[in-house]
Amino acid sequence: MKKHTLLLIALMAVVTAFGQNKKWTLQECVEYALENNISIKQSELAIEEADIGKSDAIGNYLPSLNGSIGNNWNTGLTQDVVTGVLVNQTSRNSSYSATVGLSIFRGLRNLRSLQRAEIAQLGAQYGLKKMTDDISLFVANAYLQVLLNKANLEASKQQNAVTMEQIERTQELVDAGVLPEGDLLNIKATDASEKQNIVVGENAVRISLINLAQLLLIEDYEAFDIQDEGYDIIDEGIAAKDISEIIAAAQENRAEVKIAQTNYDLAEKDLQLARGAYYPTINGFFNYNTRESDRARIGSFIDPDNPTITTQIGVVETTGDAVIAEVPNSSLVELSPLPYWEQLWSNDGISYGLQLNVPIFNGLSARNNVKRSKVNVKRQEYLLEQAKLDLESNIYQAYVDARGSMKAFEAASTALESQQLAFEYAQQRYDVGLTNSFDFSQAKLLYDNALVEANRSKYDYIFRLKVLELYFGIPATELKF
Incomplete structure (x- = not known):
């Protein structure tokens, strides 16, 4: 028994350690966000509401069935429900009825309502797709921010390790009388500044991880971490395509224009529904009723x-x-009185018929509703045109940003190579006493800044490419990093 208990404890420890050591990839973060994000769930609820709206529209074609039961006590001059004679009495009577109603013609509003519900379904689906793309970009941006902070922190640690080596080397040179004491103090000051930057970098990593965890609705901040390897391969990707090809793909796949189009279609259906109030309506009904009384x-x-x-x-x-x-x-x-069931059988009756309602004058409400609907159609038409222009403008901006970030990354990489060579040269000169600590610190600072800029431009380039890929129509769950 004791062996089994120890084995169980060991197994739980392994599982706990595995869960704590799990490092999330960007793809996993995106997929998890799409499954758990509150905004995504709200968009899914909008689809459910649209489905219910379509069910309501279908229900307009179906007949209605209503029943009623009444049981009354009367005292004083009342009508006998059996004889129909007014008498001064105290009585109890009950009545029962069932009515079937059918809308035969409503100015085509049943058809228009069903068509509108189907358009609303499409609009809700497009809304979910747009929310999916937006959440994917939010997650990607937050994830890449963590990667950037981690890369900068690692660079700070590596550079501080170099500084620590230089402190040892400088101490030897000072002890040998080759370098003055001031050079050692200068290097130690650089070390203190770098250690402070490391603390700031660690805080930046932790805060960015917490921001990403909150976006994913993950509460275990301490155990949450991401995979920071495998994001070094960068190519032009979608940015290499012609801008016209990207615009054409975006107009076909992006949800922004489709949402605006469905809103315009809904406005047109609302106009048709408003015009339906000009037409007469025809309704049919069939009623069955019966009654009983306790009167003699x-x-x-x-x-x-x-x-x-x-x-x-x-x-x-x-x-x-x-x-x-x-x-x-x-x-x-x-x-x-006759027996209860005999009364119900003897006193029953039916009624049926058609009802025609012709709108003649309704205080201008129908006409004003039509005018109001026309204004909304025009408004949605303008919004549709604006959505097309905004999409094209955003694509151009994303394309320019992606191309510009690629050039910035290439320039930063070239600058980093140059600053690395300059730093290595300054380090070699410093080690043999041919330069002072100030010049060495300046070369190191320029190299550090070039490394930070290279990291920033790298992840900015990755993010800009992902934006362009989403515009091109690549699903959020299929983005490659």
Whole structure:
């Protein structure tokens, strides 16, 4: 038992250590964000709402069925629900009805509503795609910022390691009387400044990691880390294509223009729906109803001992003689109510028919709704044109940024090579005492700055390429880094 417990503890420790040592790739971060980001979930809810809206539009074609049940107590002068006579009474009665209604014609508004719901579905899907692209760029930008901070931190540590070696070398030269004490103090001051930069760099890495973790909704900030290798291969990619090809692909694939187009289509459908109020409507209905009461019935009773009587029933108009006849000897009596189910069967009835409503005058509301819808159509038309112009402008800007960042990266790489050679030369001269510590520190500072700029331009170039790839239509989950 003890062995099993120890084995379980060891296994849990391995699993925990594995989870803490996991380093997220950019692709994993993008995929995780697309699955868990709140804005993505809200866009998915918008699709669900659009689906419900389409279900509502389909429901307009279906008949309605409504039932009602009532049970009432009346005191005073009320109508007997069975005889229809007004009597002063205290009674209880119940009624039941079921009505089927069908909209036969509504000025084509049922059809327009269904078409509008289908367009709204497309708009929600385009909205989700745009949100997916935006979140992917946010994650990529945050991820590359962590990479940049890590690269700068690593460069600071490497350069400080060189400084530490120079402190040892300078100490030897000072002890030998080759260099003055001031050179050693200058190098130590550089070391202190670099260590401060390392602390600042570590804080920058931690803050950028926390920002990325928050974007991914990951709460374990301490264990969260990213993969910082495999991002050194850079080529022109999409930036090598002609700008017209990129614009054509973007107009076909990007969601911005499609969203504006669906908004315009929705506005046109709203205009058609508003015009539907000019037309008459036809509705059909069928109703079944029944009732029962606890009131006693009034019936006639024939005397069995004297079933008939002779009585005058009229007068001969010409002679004035009385007309005598033998009639049943009956009298009115109060009877108990019929059984519940028998009453329902005996007192039921049906009604059915058609109803035509013709709009004649409605305070100009229908006409004003049409005018308002026309204004919205024009507004959405302008927004569609603006979306096309904005997309083309953004693509040009992204293309220029990508090409410019490529040239900046190439220039920074060339500058870094030159500054590295200059630093190595200054280091060699310093080691043999041919230059002072100030000139050596200046050469090292220029090399450090060139290394930071090379890192910045590198990751800026990667990000600009990803923006261009999304405009070209590459899905967010298929971006290559």
